[in-house]
Amino acid sequence: xxxxxxxxxxxxxxxxxxxxxxxxxxxxxxxxGKANVAIxxxxxxxxxxxxxxxxxxxxxxxxxxxxISVQPWEKNMLGTIEKAIIAxxxxxxxxxxxxxxxxxxxxxxxxxxxxxxxxxxxxxxxxKISIRTIRRDAIEEIKKLQKDGLSEDAAKDAEGSVQTLTxxxxxxxxxxxxxxxxxxxxx
Numbered sequence: 071x072x073x074x075x076x077x078x079x080x081x082x083x084x085x086x087x088x089x090x091x092x093x094x095x096x097x098x099x100x101x102x103g104k105a106n107v108a109i110x111x112x113x114x115x116x117x118x119x120x121x122x123x124x125x126x127x128x129x130x131x132x133x134x135x136x137x138i139s140v141q142p143w144e145k146n147m148l149g150t151i152e153k154a155i156i157a158x159x160x161x162x163x164x165x166x167x168x169x170x171x172x173x174x175x176x177x178x179x180x181x182x183x184x185x186x187x188x189x190x191x192x193x194x195x196x197x198k199i200s201i202r203t204i205r206r207d208a209i210e211e212i213k214k215l216q217k218d219g220l221s222e223d224a225a226k227d228a229e230g231s232v233q234t235l236t237x238x239x240x241x242x243x244x245x246x247x248x249x250x251x252x253x254x255x256x257x
Contacts, residue, residue: 074215075228082208082232086201086239093197093243097250100186100193104253105132105175110140113158115151124151140164140171178254186254194247198240205236 098108113124124130128142128151142151148166155164155173162173209229216225
């Protein structure tokens with residue numbers, strides 16, 4: 071029976087880790103006033119009929135704290151990249167000078183910062199919901215094992231382990247959200 075409990079625990083741990091990774095990805099896409107190439111991760115370009123990530127057709131860099139530059143490997147891709155950035159609805163207007171596309175990040179207003187903090191907290195809450203759902207599923211599996219002959223003490227210990235794992239991951243979510251809030255609110 072202990073092998074089955076270990077399997078349930080390991081699966082829950084893996085899924086919770088994926089929830090944290092997803093949260094980190096979502097938080098990296100939220101603009102915090104500093105230029106970050108991760109803002110463009112969701113931008114795909116039509117590259118000779120194939121939908122390709124922007125990083126696959128251009129060099130994306132941050133020359134300074136308020137600018138992202140996109141230098142395509144093929145000059146004829148400039149217009150296509152510009153259209154893809156506009157269509158991605160990231161809130162930035164590309165400046166095309168014929169060789170390179172620059173995205174200038176305007177300074178954030180207090181109101182916009184508060185909106186972004188709300189969005190961060192919303193993402194954090196979604197991650198917590200995912201983690202709690204994983205906990206509930208794991209505990210249900212443990213209860214099924216108990217009906218199949220697992221001792222009550224072993225079931226309680228397993229449930230306690232899953233709860234400890236859950237608490238650890240919830241604390242990680244809170245820490246990520248606090249860090250991102252601090253980053254956004256720093257002027």
